[in-house]
Amino acid sequence: MEATLAAFIAELRTIGLPISVSENIDATAALLALPIRDRASFKSALAATLVKNSAHYAAFELVFDIFFSGKRPGGDLTAGPDGEAREEDEDGVPGAGQGPGGNGAGRGGIVARLSEQDLNDLLYRAVLAGDRILIQAVVAEAVTRYAGIEPGRVVAGMYYMYRTLTKLDLTRLLERLLAAADARESAMDRRLAGDDYRERVDAVRTEVEAEIRRRLVADRGAEAVAGTLRRPLPDDVDFLNASREQLVAIKQAVQLLGRKMAARLARKRRHRRRSTLDFRRTIRESLSNGGVPVDLVFRKPHPAKPEIMLVADISSSVSAFASFTLQFAYALRSEFSKVRSFVFVDGIEEVTGIFESAPDMAAVAHQINSGTGAVRFDGHSDYGMVLENFWDQWGAQVRKRTSVIILGDGRNNYHASRAWVLTSIRQQARHLYWLNPEPRYSWDTGDSIISEYAQHCDKMVECRNLRQLKDFVEELD
Amino acid sequence: MTERQPEAGRGGLGSPDQIVAGLREVGYLPNERIASVVYLGEQLAKPVLVEGPAGTGKTELAKSVALMSGMRLIRLQCYEGLDEAKALYEWNYKKQLLRIQAGQSDQASATWSELESDIFSEEFLLSRPLLAAIRAPEPVVLLIDEVDRLEVETEALLLEVLSEYQVSIPELGTITAAATPLVFLTSNNSRELSEALKRRCLYLYIDYPSVEREQEIVRSRVPGIGERLAAQVSGLVRSLRDMDLKKRPSVSETIDLAHTLFLLGAEEITPELAVDTLHVLLKYQTDIEKAAAELTTSPAR
Numbered sequence: 001m002e003a004t005l006a007a008f009i010a011e012l013r014t015i016g017l018p019i020s021v022s023e024n025i026d027a028t029a030a031l032l033a034l035p036i037r038d039r040a041s042f043k044s045a046l047a048a049t050l051v052k053n054s055a056h057y058a059a060f061e062l063v064f065d066i067f068f069s070g071k072r073p074g075g076d077l078t079a080g081p082d083g084e085a086r087e088e089d090e091d092g093v094p095g096a097g098q099g100p101g102g103n104g105a106g107r108g109g110i111v112a113r114l115s116e117q118d119l120n121d122l123l124y125r126a127v128l129a130g131d132r133i134l135i136q137a138v139v140a141e142a143v144t145r146y147a148g149i150e151p152g153r154v155v156a157g158m159y160y161m162y163r164t165l166t167k168l169d170l171t172r173l174l175e176r177l178l179a180a181a182d183a184r185e186s187a188m189d190r191r192l193a194g195d196d197y198r199e200r201v202d203a204v205r206t207e208v209e210a211e212i213r214r215r216l217v218a219d220r221g222a223e224a225v226a227g228t229l230r231r232p233l234p235d236d237v238d239f240l241n242a243s244r245e246q247l248v249a250i251k252q253a254v255q256l257l258g259r260k261m262a263a264r265l266a267r268k269r270r271h272r273r274r275s276t277l278d279f280r281r282t283i284r285e286s287l288s289n290g291g292v293p294v295d296l297v298f299r300k301p302h303p304a305k306p307e308i309m310l311v312a313d314i315s316s317s318v319s320a321f322a323s324f325t326l327q328f329a330y331a332l333r334s335e336f337s338k339v340r341s342f343v344f345v346d347g348i349e350e351v352t353g354i355f356e357s358a359p360d361m362a363a364v365a366h367q368i369n370s371g372t373g374a375v376r377f378d379g380h381s382d383y384g385m386v387l388e389n390f391w392d393q394w395g396a397q398v399r400k401r402t403s404v405i406i407l408g409d410g411r412n413n414y415h416a417s418r419a420w421v422l423t424s425i426r427q428q429a430r431h432l433y434w435l436n437p438e439p440r441y442s443w444d445t446g447d448s449i450i451s452e453y454a455q456h457c458d459k460m461v462e463c464r465n466l467r468q469l470k471d472f473v474e475e476l477d
Numbered sequence: 478m479t480e481r482q483p484e485a486g487r488g489g490l491g492s493p494d495q496i497v498a499g500l501r502e503v504g505y506l507p508n509e510r511i512a513s514v515v516y517l518g519e520q521l522a523k524p525v526l527v528e529g530p531a532g533t534g535k536t537e538l539a540k541s542v543a544l545m546s547g548m549r550l551i552r553l554q555c556y557e558g559l560d561e562a563k564a565l566y567e568w569n570y571k572k573q574l575l576r577i578q579a580g581q582s583d584q585a586s587a588t589w590s591e592l593e594s595d596i597f598s599e600e601f602l603l604s605r606p607l608l609a610a611i612r613a614p615e616p617v618v619l620l621i622d623e624v625d626r627l628e629v630e631t632e633a634l635l636l637e638v639l640s641e642y643q644v645s646i647p648e649l650g651t652i653t654a655a656a657t658p659l660v661f662l663t664s665n666n667s668r669e670l671s672e673a674l675k676r677r678c679l680y681l682y683i684d685y686p687s688v689e690r691e692q693e694i695v696r697s698r699v700p701g702i703g704e705r706l707a708a709q710v711s712g713l714v715r716s717l718r719d720m721d722l723k724k725r726p727s728v729s730e731t732i733d734l735a736h737t738l739f740l741l742g743a744e745e746i747t748p749e750l751a752v753d754t755l756h757v758l759l760k761y762q763t764d765i766e767k768a769a770a771e772l773t774t775s776p777a778r
Contacts, residue, residue: 020676026521030679033520034513035492044513052675054528054666054682188746191772192712195719196688260668290578294570362721 004222005031008067009050011226015063016233017056023049039068055234055253066229067222069214111141116167119145123168124176127200135207142168143211151219156228157212164208174201235467239321239437251327253466258331261473275299306401306430307338311390313408314368315345315381321437325407326365328469330355343368345375346382348389383410383453384418391421395428403431407463409438410450417449422456432456435463435472489546489616489659490519496545505534505541506694514681515542524639524660526624526675529683531665532727536622538683539661543618548659551613552620553606555627564634565644566608569601576601597648607638608652616656624674625664632671635662640677688715691731699735709746710735717758717768726758733757748773 005027013019030045043064051060114122119138126134143149146167147160174197181193216225232238234249242250278297286293310329314322322343329341333355340352351368358364398404404425426432434457436443436450443450454460461472490496496512507515515538518525527535543550553564561567573596580592604612610619621635638644642654662678664670686694691711696702710731718725726734734757743750752769759765 018672020672022676026523026679029521030517034517040509041493041513044510045517047510048514048517048525048679048681052526052678052680053669057682186745187748188709188713188751191748192709192716195716196712199715256666289570290574292570292574 004067007223008046008063011063011067011223012050012060015059015230016236017051017059019050023052042068055249059231059233062229062231063226065210065213066217066226069210069217111137112144114141120169120173123204124173127173127197127204128177128180130200135204136211139168139204139207139211143208143215147212147215149212149215149219154220154224154228155216157209157216160212160215161209164212165205168204168208170201170205173204174198177201232465235470236465238464239324240318240464242320247323250324250466254324254327254469255331257466257469257473258328261332261476306336306403307340307399308332308336309340309342309394309398309402309404309429311342311344311348311404311406311408313345313381313383314343315379317381317411318409318437321407321409323365326368328407330364342390342394344381344386344390345379346385347375348386348393350394380413381408381411382415383408383412383449384416384421387421388418391424395424398425398428400428400430402429403433404429406432406434406457407437408434409436409448410434410443410453411446411448414447417452419452419456422453426456426458431458433458433472434460435469436460437464438462439464489548490516490542492516499545500541503541503544504697505537506690506697507538508686508690511538511681511683514679518661518679519659521679522642522657524662524678525681526662526664526670526678527681527683528664528666530685530725530727532729533683533685534728535663535683536620539618539620539663542659542661543620546618546659549613549615549617550620551606551610551617551658552622554622555624557626557628559627559631561634563605564607564631565605565638566646567603567605568597568648569603573601599649602646602649607635608644610658610660611638611642611644611652611654613658614655617658619658619660621660621662623665624662625667625670629671632674636673636677639674685718685725686728688712691715691728694728695732695735698732699739702735702739703744705745706738706743707735710738713746713751714758716772720768720771722759722764722767723761724759724764730758 009019009024009027027046027049030049031042034041034045036042036045046064047057047060051057111119111122119141123135123138123142126138143160143164146164148163149160177197177200178194181190181197184190184193213225213229216228234246234253237246237250239250275298278299281297282293282295285295285297310325310332312322312325312329314325326341326343329339333339333341333352339355340350341355342348342350351364354364354367358367422432434453438448438450440462442448450460459472461468463469463472490499493509493512493516496515497507497509500507500512514525517523527538529535540550542548576596577592602608606619610617624632624635627635639660642657643651645651685691688711691714692707695707695710696704699707714726714731714734734754737754737757738746738750741750741754751772755765755768755772759768
């Protein structure tokens with residue numbers, strides 16, 4: 001057990017969870033203190049002591065499933081309620097899986113004799129009734145039949161997953177469920193049942209994934225599987241090649257980041273001690289202490305609010321980054337009073353107005369895509385031209401308290417750089433920052449002229465993932 | 478690690494099962510994970526850091542634990558600019574001044590050192606929440622609410638209290654807790670807390686409850702509500718939380734909606750009724766419009 005726990009923690013550390021020695025000790029202490037009755041309480045003890053950031057929980061859950069999968073693969077239902085892999089948060093019925101343990105094997109036997117059609121029917125009925133144990137049995141059987149797992153192959157199981165899901169046909173399953181929902185009387189019930197079934201079908205997909213993972217672990221051992229399944233934490237996911245789910249996670253984090261950035265800047269502004277003594281109020285306060293000025297009162301500073309000008313490249317080479325950029329701009333806008341946003345490819349246009357009027361981020365993206373002046377000629381980014389245009393049109397509005405942030409990869413398609421513009425901007429502005437979504441090693445390769453621009457900026461940072469963006473925000477002043 | 482008798486433990490709260498039962502009795506419906514972490518917090522004498530979206534019952538958890546165990550609740554509400562004098566302790570300057578002045582008029586016999594040790598005694602010490610929790614003779618529940626509103630520097634104030642359960646006062650020495658308090662910290666995650674603070678705590682993330690649990694919460698908080706209506710309310714809220722809204726409805730807003738519908742005498746929610754009462758759940762006009770549009774269209778495929 002101790003060896004498994006040590007390997008488990010080592011794996012979490014490899015992924016990047018910051019687990020200190022004292023937390024490791026706490027985990028052991030927690031396992032000793034908590035009466036462990038089932039997998040769920042074991043898991044909560046580890047989660048409470050090892051995972052101190054909600055964004056890391058998904059990663060923890062995956063590794064936990066690999067190391068403590070709790071049951072032998074292949075429809076052995078005796079070992080415990082495995083559905084808790086997903087739903088343990090809400091799980092108020094710890095005994096759910098233990099009851100039918102005795103007849104579990106029998107059920108597995110029946111399931112094994114069903115035809116493909118009947119198996120899908122059974123799954124449909126199980127999902128409709130929300131019978132988690134039956135769902136597990138069907139999924140286990142489906143994986144045995146369809147996945148065609150080859151022992152010893154070092155794979156992450158994506159192909160097994162694909163094969164199983166094609167046969168199980170979850171789209172069809174959802175359609176049947178929705179058809180069943182349509183039979184309900186009230187419109188509201190129909191609407192709500194639809195959402196409910198979608199969630200349940202997603203749970204089936206998750207179960208398939210978990211089942212395949214269990215087979216892999218049984219085949220190759222936990223540590224080896226953990227190695228092939230290793231996924232980066234949300235903080236470390238590259239903006240430019242994030243999957244759809246990862247983008248959702250990034251989106252949420254960026255929203256928070258806008259707020260953090262605002263809080264950070266605001267706090268600095270409101271720092272009291274820098275300001276001058278309020279003599280009158282100090283004396284007034286001292287009267288209640290017999291004329292002894294015990295507490296000094298300082299004037300509240302009223303510094304100018306910082307302005308931000310965000311200039312973002314939205315050309316196709318950074319399109320994934322661009323959607324994130326817009327998200328960031330949108331998050332900032334809701335936290336700062338003065339954020340002006342500009343987008344460019346080979347022309348530049350101010351989009352502050354769009355941000356102001358659009359109800360949400362989707363609408364913003366839609367409006368920007370359906371025609372702005374960002375593309376003027378051929379749709380290949382031309383930084384030099386854009387910078388000059390920016391300077392001509394809005395240069396006069398860059399003021400002492402304005403921070404200019406440029407987001408782009410500096411790939412100029414061999415046009416003139418016109419880096420002098422940056423010097424002028426920097427002279428007038430409070431700060432000039434440049435965030436580059438490309439990895440540092442590909443800077444200055446090909447048509448990238450990033451270091452020519454870098455000389456003229458206060459800071460040029462690589463900004464490929466949330467961690468780097470957070471670091472940038474932390475260092476702001 | 479010495480062998481412990483988990484069931485007998487440090488006492489107050491009992492086993493995780495008893496915690497579940499106890500919390501249910503005072504109207505808080507915990508899931509198993511919440512109960513485990515509360516139990517561990519007591520057993521390991523570690524503070525529990527509770528995070529999660531607004532309105533999921535973080536503060537309520539601490540209050541309910543206090544209520545079920547009959548312990549006193551001491552609450553420290555954090556805000557920007559909170560300092561030592563408001564969180565830990567403060568010398569009662571006015572009283573000290575009075576003492577000095579009284580001494581002057583009285584007689585000149587009291588030497589300075591006598592006077593000094595006199596005015597820096599417990600009599601002149603004003604206990605603020607953290608010190609009060611430490612000095613309490615009986616175990617108390619200490620709730621440090623919205624700890625993410627503190628500045629990073631002020632966070633360090635908490636560290637000594639949280640790990641050693643003691644407060645060092647230069648003039649008096651170190652005051653150690655007579656009985657270890659049960660500490661809960663809550664955070665809305667508006668900024669990342671420092672590693673030092675997190676390391677000292679157990680971590681509990683309370684997310685929105687599942688449909689089933691929310692339904693149960695609704696039924697316990699709005700007695701008399703029909704089963705069907707409760708199911709619809711929780712289903713509706715779940716659908717809304719899936720939408721891309723500025724602010725997603727919290728559990729307390731779910732309860733408000735259930736109350737509203739109950740008082741209106743509704744037996745089931747029709748789409749029209751849902752749209753009419755959306756303002757109970759959603760607090761932004763754009764959110765309301767969006768949700769209304771989505772709810773009135775036929776079931777999305």
